[in-house]
Amino acid sequence: MAQLRKRSISLLLAVILMLSLCVPAMAATEKDITAAVTKSAEYMLSSVKTPQVGSIGGEWAVIGLARSGYSVPQEYWDSYYATVEDYVESCKGVLHKKKYTEYSRVTVALSAIGADPTDVAGYDLLKPLGDFEMTIWQGINGPIWALIALDSGNYEIPVNAEATTQATRQMYIDEILRRQLDDGGWNLTDEGGSGRADPDITGMALQALAKYQDQAAVKTATDKALKCLSKMQDSNGGFASWGTANSESVVQVIVALCELGIDIEDSRFVKNSNTLLDNLMTYRNADGSFRHTADGSGSNQMAAEQGFYGIVAVMRAMQGKNSLYRMSDCGIRVSGNAGVDNTIGLPGKHADVKKTTITAPGTTFADISAHANQPAVEALASRGIISGYNAESFGPNDTMTRAQFATIVVRALGLPLAKTDNFTDVKADAWYASFVGTAYTYGIVNGTSATNFNPDGTITRQEAAVMVARAAKLCGMDTDLETYEILNVLAQFGDYVTIGEWARESMAFCYGEDILDQSDLDVEPKRAILRCEIAQMLYNLLGSAKLL
Numbered sequence: 001m002a003q004l005r006k007r008s009i010s011l012l013l014a015v016i017l018m019l020s021l022c023v024p025a026m027a028a029t030e031k032d033i034t035a036a037v038t039k040s041a042e043y044m045l046s047s048v049k050t051p052q053v054g055s056i057g058g059e060w061a062v063i064g065l066a067r068s069g070y071s072v073p074q075e076y077w078d079s080y081y082a083t084v085e086d087y088v089e090s091c092k093g094v095l096h097k098k099k100y101t102e103y104s105r106v107t108v109a110l111s112a113i114g115a116d117p118t119d120v121a122g123y124d125l126l127k128p129l130g131d132f133e134m135t136i137w138q139g140i141n142g143p144i145w146a147l148i149a150l151d152s153g154n155y156e157i158p159v160n161a162e163a164t165t166q167a168t169r170q171m172y173i174d175e176i177l178r179r180q181l182d183d184g185g186w187n188l189t190d191e192g193g194s195g196r197a198d199p200d201i202t203g204m205a206l207q208a209l210a211k212y213q214d215q216a217a218v219k220t221a222t223d224k225a226l227k228c229l230s231k232m233q234d235s236n237g238g239f240a241s242w243g244t245a246n247s248e249s250v251v252q253v254i255v256a257l258c259e260l261g262i263d264i265e266d267s268r269f270v271k272n273s274n275t276l277l278d279n280l281m282t283y284r285n286a287d288g289s290f291r292h293t294a295d296g297s298g299s300n301q302m303a304a305e306q307g308f309y310g311i312v313a314v315m316r317a318m319q320g321k322n323s324l325y326r327m328s329d330c331g332i333r334v335s336g337n338a339g340v341d342n343t344i345g346l347p348g349k350h351a352d353v354k355k356t357t358i359t360a361p362g363t364t365f366a367d368i369s370a371h372a373n374q375p376a377v378e379a380l381a382s383r384g385i386i387s388g389y390n391a392e393s394f395g396p397n398d399t400m401t402r403a404q405f406a407t408i409v410v411r412a413l414g415l416p417l418a419k420t421d422n423f424t425d426v427k428a429d430a431w432y433a434s435f436v437g438t439a440y441t442y443g444i445v446n447g448t449s450a451t452n453f454n455p456d457g458t459i460t461r462q463e464a465a466v467m468v469a470r471a472a473k474l475c476g477m478d479t480d481l482e483t484y485e486i487l488n489v490l491a492q493f494g495d496y497v498t499i500g501e502w503a504r505e506s507m508a509f510c511y512g513e514d515i516l517d518q519s520d521l522d523v524e525p526k527r528a529i530l531r532c533e534i535a536q537m538l539y540n541l542l543g544s545a546k547l548l
Contacts, residue, residue, distance in 0.1 A: 030315070036311055037068050037312055037315050040311060053084055059105045089121040095362070100137070100138065108152045127158045130167050132163065134163070140175075144204050147176075148204075148207060152325050152326070173215070173218065176209060187201050202228065202252075204256070207255055209221065233271050234271065235271050236271070236274050237269075238274075238280075246293050246303070247283035250276055251280065254276050257269070289307070352416060356547070360381065365381075380539060397532060406436045408538065412547075415438050417437070420441060422440060426453050440453075444470045459529050460526050461523065462507060466506040469509045489511050495524065499523060507523060
């Protein structure tokens with residue numbers, strides 16, 4: 001809990017740092033940027049405790065941390081690699097049947113931590129990139145990220161005997177050039193012609209082409225694209241994609257310039273004295289995270305991860321180090337085959353608590369796309385812990401019943417099922433009977449009376465905190481707090497006095513262990529908790545308990 005007492009001091013320092021960076025970048029020294037990277041790395045480690053295979057809460061966080069030089073515990077890299085192995089093995093090496101950028105993204109992350117993408121649980125993740133037709137199937141993102149992935153570790157393109165057309169680097173280069181628009185940029189859909197350039201895709205295309213500037217056609221295309229981006233840059237030094245100014249767009253241009261070896265203060269990219277870095281820092285929060293838009297709408301975790309590796313790219317350029325994606329200088333090594341062990345966890349955990357493995361890799365739902373809790377929902381769904389209403393709908397903002405909660409917490413802890421006849425309103429043939437019985441047997445849930453469970457009743461936030469704290473104790477976590485510790489944690493919330501006396505210790509534990517988000521302004525203890533919130537709480541718990 002000592003970390004909580006330091007929070008106000010850290011917040012003040014972060015605000016000072018943020019303000020110091022929101023001035024013309026010429027005033028931002030290497031020391032300033034390094035301090036900003038450190039703060040963002042601390043945020044990333046706290047928000048992505050157990051990185052998964054995914055575009056949010058996964059590879060981008062790993063890449064940013066690995067390239068930041070921040071001191072990350074070795075077990076973080078080992079745990080991520082074990083998760084990748086588990087994931088790859090569960091889907092028999094097929095990360096996606098059509099989106100080959102999945103292979104590229106994971107390859108870049110593995111390169112960043114010194115792991116070999118050609119042998120992950122016995123599967124070669126580079127082999128699919130040897131299939132030209134399949135790689136370019138999803139559009140320009142395919143060849144862009146194939147090149148970035150292959151070049152991240154200077155890998156040879158493996159021969160893919162199943163490919164209709166065996167790929168080469170030059171074929172991917174030529175495919176990107178073929179798709180360049182008349183205005184000099186690129187977008188997702190058009191293949192040349194008079195389409196309108198998108199700054200994100202243009203920036204990414206330049207990142208992919210950066211290593212091939214010795215080719216006259218590439219150099220000509222690059223110069224034309226830089227002119228296009230300069231023209232697109234707004235008076236605040238930033239960029240808009242799909243009509244909305246956002247942080248991710250400026251990040252992609254920053255990374256492109258750094259990959260090309262162009263100073264981010266290059267006069268072509270300074271508008272009204274505003275540089276790219278100036279603009280990016282206007283989206284930065286005091287805790288080191290980044291917003292997607294000025295008003296905070298959209299996926300801010302995605303923005304946080306991209307903003308983080310954006311300033312990492314700047315720092316590396318200032319320090320004269322290899323660029324973000326040129327990883328021959330990688331000093332990290334994972335500890336061999338980390339394997340998957342169902343007895344993993346904290347000392348003191350109950351013997352019946354087991355790690356739940358991935359059984360349905362790639363599970364997602366249309367209605368959680370860009371949702372703040374998307375990584376948590378996907379991580380639990382891929383392990384069969386939580387499910388949606390159907391293949392498309394999860395209902396993140398719906399409430400959850402007591403029976404549903406009992407079910408997912410029992411699945412999350414891998415507990416052996418046992419029924420109980422304590423509750424007259426839990427019929428023996430009900431689908432949830434064994435889950436309620438198990439949760440009751442292990443002391444995770446109680447009834448609303450000696451004979452009733454109220455399986456269809458909703459759960460409040462304070463009730464959820466109590467049940468999650470009980471589950472945490474089974475996982476080996478210390479949930480006992482002193483009175484002063486409880487007060488120190490809860491006093492930061494304006495409505496903490498409305499928490500039931502019986503729930504205060506559990507709520508303090510959940511906030512103190514970051515199972516609940518300490519950025520909450522209010523606790524709202526009596527509000528019915530949402531499905532997305534429950535998913536996030538259990539995801540955070542499993543991460544802290546070393547069960548992911």
